[in-house]
Amino acid sequence: MKRSAGRWLAALLAAAVVVIPQTVSSNEPPPWAYAVNPPGSQMPPDDGVPRRVPGSDRTFSITQLRDLFGVPDWHPTDHPAMPEPVGKGRRPDALACGFCHLPNGMGRPENSSLAGLPAEYIVQQVADFRTGARKSSEPRSLPVNFMIRTAKAATEEEVKVAAAYFASLPTRRWIRVVETPTVPTTHVAGWMLVATEPTGTEPIGSRIIEMPEDLERTELRDSLSGFVAYVPPGSVERGRALATEGAGRTVACAVCHGAELKGLGPVPALAGRSPSYIVRQLHDLRNGNRNGLWASLMKRVVAGLSDDDIVDLAAYTASLAP
Numbered sequence: 001m002k003r004s005a006g007r008w009l010a011a012l013l014a015a016a017v018v019v020i021p022q023t024v025s026s027n028e029p030p031p032w033a034y035a036v037n038p039p040g041s042q043m044p045p046d047d048g049v050p051r052r053v054p055g056s057d058r059t060f061s062i063t064q065l066r067d068l069f070g071v072p073d074w075h076p077t078d079h080p081a082m083p084e085p086v087g088k089g090r091r092p093d094a095l096a097c098g099f100c101h102l103p104n105g106m107g108r109p110e111n112s113s114l115a116g117l118p119a120e121y122i123v124q125q126v127a128d129f130r131t132g133a134r135k136s137s138e139p140r141s142l143p144v145n146f147m148i149r150t151a152k153a154a155t156e157e158e159v160k161v162a163a164a165y166f167a168s169l170p171t172r173r174w175i176r177v178v179e180t181p182t183v184p185t186t187h188v189a190g191w192m193l194v195a196t197e198p199t200g201t202e203p204i205g206s207r208i209i210e211m212p213e214d215l216e217r218t219e220l221r222d223s224l225s226g227f228v229a230y231v232p233p234g235s236v237e238r239g240r241a242l243a244t245e246g247a248g249r250t251v252a253c254a255v256c257h258g259a260e261l262k263g264l265g266p267v268p269a270l271a272g273r274s275p276s277y278i279v280r281q282l283h284d285l286r287n288g289n290r291n292g293l294w295a296s297l298m299k300r301v302v303a304g305l306s307d308d309d310i311v312d313l314a315a316y317t318a319s320l321a322p
């Protein structure tokens with residue numbers, strides 16, 4: 001009797017060792033950060049109507065707006081002339097970087113901002129995508145798979161030219177962070193969260209709901225229309241405490257990411273960037289799906305983070321001025 005109770009206790013303890021970390025951190029990629037289009041979703045056909053956005057005298061057809069080898073540039077005076085790999089790419093597989101990351105490098109929730117990142121860092125990340133050292137925790141993510149396809153096809157020279165271009169661009173305020181207990185109900189369309197019509201609300205829970213400020217302009221790939229990120233009440237302050245003090249669970253970020261997290265040497269900035277992107281990276285790093293040359297420096301940072309810590313850190317970094 002005594003022996004079996006002892007065994008039972010030992011088994012329970014052994015199970016607890018496994019179970020406890022899982023209650024704080026799951027390896028499931030959170031669906032609100034890794035937005036996947038519903039299967040079978042199709043883009044509507046081109047209706048032939050020329051489209052416009054505010055502040056631009058250009059017009060583009062729907063077909064032009066979907067051209068992966070010719071970036072719709074609504075605001076050409078807003079950025080320097082795009083070099084070939086950024087504005088046009090090269091068929092069949094080196095897609096134009098600017099199509100996804102936008103001509104001004106500010107990016108969208110399903111990809112990443114590149115404006116102002118160190119050129120050396122950009123080159124290294126593309127190399128990591130090429131070798132497979134860096135991948136997404138969500139294998140169905142078409143945007144990431146297209147990024148990998150581009151990384152494999154682009155030449156060293158093309159990547160160098162694109163990296164120099166994006167590194168030269170200024171960053172700007174692009175995400176408005178709002179703490180709130182309730183958020184609009186959303187669904188995934190175009191690989192990002194969008195408000196469901198008719199509009200309803202639901203509790204935010206432990207999520208970040210990042211969506212276009214103006215869905216129509218974002219759908220038209222207007223590079224001057226940004227995003228709003230709804231974050232849980234108190235998350236910005238909790239994230240600030242974690243990022244600056246480590247709270248025994250992590251390492252203060254500024255040591256490597258620089259003062260106000262604006263980047264340091266080849267280490268990327270975090271301030272003012274898409275919180276869904278930041279959440280994905282912390283999950284990918286923690287899950288071992290991001291194993292590039294410099295990723296080992298982040299291992300100790302992410303090992304002890306819970307899923308909620310990741311939400312708090314991303315809410316905080318997004319709230320900082322870029």
Ligand code: HEC
Nearest residue numbers: 095096097100110111112122125143144146147150162280
């Ligand atoms: C089809 C869309 C698409 C195209 C085209 C594209 N990218 Fe990306 N890029 C992405 C996505 C998606 C990610 C990763 C997002 C993630 O991990 O969640 C990414 C990530 C990156 C990153 C990592 C940023 C960081 O902070 O670590 C770099 C650097 C990058 N891309 C550079 C480029 C360059 C240079 C080109 C052109 C040669 C390019 N991309 C073309 C979609 C694209």
Ligand code: HEC
Nearest residue numbers: 243250251252253256268278281292294295297298301313
């Ligand atoms: C010891 C240095 C170091 C510390 C401390 C550190 N980082 Fe990093 N971080 C890096 C390096 C280096 C990279 C680039 C990793 C790579 O190339 O894959 C990185 C990458 C990242 C990325 C991905 C950025 C991108 O553009 O894709 C995020 C997010 C991040 N760190 C968040 C944090 C947070 C939050 C903290 C503090 C809690 C932190 N880091 C602390 C060195 C560090």
